[in-house]
Amino acid sequence: MAGSKLTLAKGLNAGLRRAMEEDPKVVLMGEDVGKLGGVFRITEGLQKDFGEDRVIDTPLAESGIVGTAVGLALRGYRPVVEIQFDGFVYPAFDQIVSQVAKMHARSLGNLRVPMVIRIPCGGGIGAVEHHSESNEAYFAHTAGLRVVSCSNAADAYWMIQQAIQTDDPVIFFEPKRRYHERGQVEVDRDAGADLGLYESRVVREGTDATLLCYGPMVKTCLQAADAAAEEGRSLEVIDLRTLSPLDLPAILDSVRKTGHAIVVHEAQTFVGLGAEIATLIQQEAFYHLEAPVLRVGGYNIPYPPSRHEEHFLPDLDRVLDAVDRSLEY
Amino acid sequence: MSDNEVAQGRSAGADMAGAFESSGGHGPTPPSQITGHYSADNPDMVQFVDADGNRLGITEANEPYSCIVEEMTSQDARTIYRDLVLVRRIDAEGHALQRQGELGLWPSLLGQEAAQVGAGRALRPQDYAFPGYREHGVAWCRGVPPENLFGMFRGVNNGGWDSNANNFHLYTIVIGNQMLHGTGYAMGVKADGAVGTGDPDRDTAVMAFTGDGGTAQGDYNEALVFASVTAAPIVFFIQNNQWAISEPNDKQFTIPPYQRSRGFGIPGVLVDGNDPLATYAVCKAALDRARAGEGPTLIEAYTYRMGAHTTSDDPTKYRSDAEVEIWREKDPIKRMRGFMEEKGHADAEFFAAVDVEADEIAARIREACQTMHDPDPVTMFDNIYVEEHPVVAAERAEFQAYQASFVEEGSH
Numbered sequence: 190m191a192g193s194k195l196t197l198a199k200g201l202n203a204g205l206r207r208a209m210e211e212d213p214k215v216v217l218m219g220e221d222v223g224k225l226g227g228v229f230r231i232t233e234g235l236q237k238d239f240g241e242d243r244v245i246d247t248p249l250a251e252s253g254i255v256g257t258a259v260g261l262a263l264r265g266y267r268p269v270v271e272i273q274f275d276g277f278v279y280p281a282f283d284q285i286v287s288q289v290a291k292m293h294a295r296s297l298g299n300l301r302v303p304m305v306i307r308i309p310c311g312g313g314i315g316a317v318e319h320h321s322e323s324n325e326a327y328f329a330h331t332a333g334l335r336v337v338s339c340s341n342a343a344d345a346y347w348m349i350q351q352a353i354q355t356d357d358p359v360i361f362f363e364p365k366r367r368y369h370e371r372g373q374v375e376v377d378r379d380a381g382a383d384l385g386l387y388e389s390r391v392v393r394e395g396t397d398a399t400l401l402c403y404g405p406m407v408k409t410c411l412q413a414a415d416a417a418a419e420e421g422r423s424l425e426v427i428d429l430r431t432l433s434p435l436d437l438p439a440i441l442d443s444v445r446k447t448g449h450a451i452v453v454h455e456a457q458t459f460v461g462l463g464a465e466i467a468t469l470i471q472q473e474a475f476y477h478l479e480a481p482v483l484r485v486g487g488y489n490i491p492y493p494p495s496r497h498e499e500h501f502l503p504d505l506d507r508v509l510d511a512v513d514r515s516l517e518y
Numbered sequence: 519m520s521d522n523e524v525a526q527g528r529s530a531g532a533d534m535a536g537a538f539e540s541s542g543g544h545g546p547t548p549p550s551q552i553t554g555h556y557s558a559d560n561p562d563m564v565q566f567v568d569a570d571g572n573r574l575g576i577t578e579a580n581e582p583y584s585c586i587v588e589e590m591t592s593q594d595a596r597t598i599y600r601d602l603v604l605v606r607r608i609d610a611e612g613h614a615l616q617r618q619g620e621l622g623l624w625p626s627l628l629g630q631e632a633a634q635v636g637a638g639r640a641l642r643p644q645d646y647a648f649p650g651y652r653e654h655g656v657a658w659c660r661g662v663p664p665e666n667l668f669g670m671f672r673g674v675n676n677g678g679w680d681s682n683a684n685n686f687h688l689y690t691i692v693i694g695n696q697m698l699h700g701t702g703y704a705m706g707v708k709a710d711g712a713v714g715t716g717d718p719d720r721d722t723a724v725m726a727f728t729g730d731g732g733t734a735q736g737d738y739n740e741a742l743v744f745a746s747v748t749a750a751p752i753v754f755f756i757q758n759n760q761w762a763i764s765e766p767n768d769k770q771f772t773i774p775p776y777q778r779s780r781g782f783g784i785p786g787v788l789v790d791g792n793d794p795l796a797t798y799a800v801c802k803a804a805l806d807r808a809r810a811g812e813g814p815t816l817i818e819a820y821t822y823r824m825g826a827h828t829t830s831d832d833p834t835k836y837r838s839d840a841e842v843e844i845w846r847e848k849d850p851i852k853r854m855r856g857f858m859e860e861k862g863h864a865d866a867e868f869f870a871a872v873d874v875e876a877d878e879i880a881a882r883i884r885e886a887c888q889t890m891h892d893p894d895p896v897t898m899f900d901n902i903y904v905e906e907h908p909v910v911a912a913e914r915a916e917f918q919a920y921q922a923s924f925v926e927e928g929s930h
Contacts, residue, residue: 216709242709247744248740248743248744248747250740250743250744252698252736252737252740253698253701253737253740253741253743253744255698256695256697256698256699256701256702256737256740256741257698257699257701257702257705257741257744258702259698259699259702260648260698260699260700260701260702260703260704260705260706261702261703261705261706261709262702263681263687263699263702263703263706264702264703264706264707264710265706266706266709280736283692283695283737284695284698284737287692287695288690288692288695288699291676293901293902293903293904294676294900294901294902295675295676295677295688296677296680296681296688296901297675297677297678297900297901298900298901299680299681299682300681300682300688301904303904332902332910333902333903335903335907355904355905356904356905357903357904357905433907433909434907434908434909435909437908
């Protein structure tokens with residue numbers, strides 16, 4: 190089986206390359222995606238190989254990038270749009286929620302806008318303000334959008350291809366502080382096809398409590414599970430991968446087994462994804478719960494200056510503290 | 519236009535304001551005259567017929583388009599006249615149906631028929647139009663059945679026509695969004711190689727519509743940037759009807775759109791939006807240019823919204839009757855008919871037949887509207903996603919079970 194160790198960033202790059210090779214209608218758009226290869230180099234080398242018409246350096250105008258991508262999609266293209274940083278997606282928010290999300294429904298199914306909006310997300314890289322947002326809840330709240338989040342190189346490679354192939358618009362979150370972490374990527378088609386775009390993955394099996402996480406928090410939760418194991422506690426870690434739709438059956442299977450659930454994400458907990466997940470668990474698996482579903486996430490403040498971000502972001506200790514509280518019930 | 523010329527334009531505007539006063543009107547000075555960019559003799563304005571339909575002579579502004587008008591036949595004139603009358607009648611019916619409670623809302627195009635028919639008739643079948651929500655006249659010219667427009671205003675759907683059947687996109691309510699969709703579509707046209715081939719059936723252009731208020735939106739301005747730097751085959755068609763609900767031109771811009779386009783690297787044309795020959799000619803020229811691969815053009819059609827913004831609006835709160843009367847004198851149908859009678863393009867029988875046809879269409883669409891059924895409520899869960907989404911599926915099932923519970927209880 191063909192495979193190699195790639196960083197998450199290189200996994201995305203390879204996935205985009207393969208999608209472009211397989212479908213001439215796939216075009217990449219965004220600020221600096223051409224010669225520079227994007228500020229995170231995700232599109233590095235692609236303009237050189239596919240040309241300026243397929244890797245389009247756009248004006249610095251996010252609504253324009255997404256809005257013109259809608260038009261390209263209506264013309265039969267499959268645009269993959271790069272938003273440079275999470276905090277820069279807001280100028281395009283109107284196009285995404287008013288147009289991208291609703292086009293299929295309002296056209297009574299006549300129109301499709303198969304596009305992927307890639308958003309480097311989250312903090313932990315010491316960035317200035319507006320560069321460390323976790324805005325997944327805004328998009329998951331909007332019907333018509335699909336929202337997914339990769340956490341490792343193999344998923345990056347496969348999920349980006351699956352997202353491009355789907356006929357629904359996909360918001361594709363990339364954990365920027367994990368861009369340079371390496372993982373094994375099997376580039377055989379069958380190897381990636383075993384997991385659908387909207388399926389979660391049990392990344393560590395356990396029996397005492399379930400950690401539900403995605404994107405940058407998957408690594409943190411795995412570290413927490415390692416630490417807990419040293420204390421004799423067996424934690425199950427689920428990488429949700431898909432945020433809309435949630436893979437609810439997989440979540441419930443795990444919680445019914447462990448009786449304890451802790452949702453971990455970087456975004457503010459107030460009206461965050463954790464609130465929805467906790468509610469669904471108590472609605473669907475109430476009698477299996479040994480403790481309330483707990484949340485570990487950002488505080489309800491704007492993302493702080495980077496010198497404070499280590500206190501804002503959930504870390505191994507905050508996760509373990511929540512595990513302790515859950516298991517004390 | 520130089521600063522000096524702009525200043526002269528202001529001066530001409532002052533004269534116009536004087537004329538307004540002498541016409542016996544009271545109330546505020548029309549905003550177009552305040553900004554001074556428009557006047558009856560603005561040398562930038564492309565016109566071919568005066569308010570009575572008299573053919574105007576060649577000017578520097580209309581000379582580039584005069585050959586297009588010269589080539590128009592009597593049949594062309596009759597087609598445009600028929601469009602103007604029928605579109606006005608469709609619009610009037612929409613207004614009446616709203617007042618009768620059949621529609622929740624209606625945005626009237628009254629006064630803007632010439633702008634829309636001129637644009638609509640200049641489009642070829644393969645071209646694509648991206649409207650706002652007032653482009654009933656363009657929809658008519660594209661072949662969209664007028665009753666299809668009523669669905670969204672009645673509330674039975676959010677669009678209701680197949681955009682690709684007539685290359686007429688769904689109405690767009692959020693002001694300016696569609697300018698980017700048109701631009702992106704045009705970028706795709708160019709990427710497909712469907713410009714500059716010389717094949718009249720293949721070369722394709724896009725036309726995107728908004729109003730004077732739309733020119734203040736970010737998406738409008740971003741669309742001009744994208745179109746300019748990509749040389750996209752698109753024509754931006756601005757219907758400056760002078761009122762963005764209650765806000766006049768001078769609340770939207772200090773440099774008018776046709777001049778401002780040049781700052782984006784896009785040629786701008788000012789056309790008398792109540793002159794159907796002029797709007798047709800400038801649109802045809804701009805679309806030909808786009809199809810030839812020569813890039814975008816912005817057309818500002820200077821016109822007037824004779825009615826309210828929508829049926830929810832009350833224009834008496836912000837503008838004077840006298841101002842409306844000035845524009846009633848510039849009525850596009852009166853002008854077109856005067857021109858045709860002078861040139862002998864049609865006889866009284868033709869004009870009478872068009873009026874009969876208008877009555878028939880009005881009756882037809884009234885019946886279609888009144889007999890339009892509400893869709894099965896469960897269809898609101900349809901087409902949210904292309905692929906099945908478990909949340910939508912679960913909520914659909916929940917809704918159906920809830921509805922069925924009433925049936926089981928025999929309550930309906």
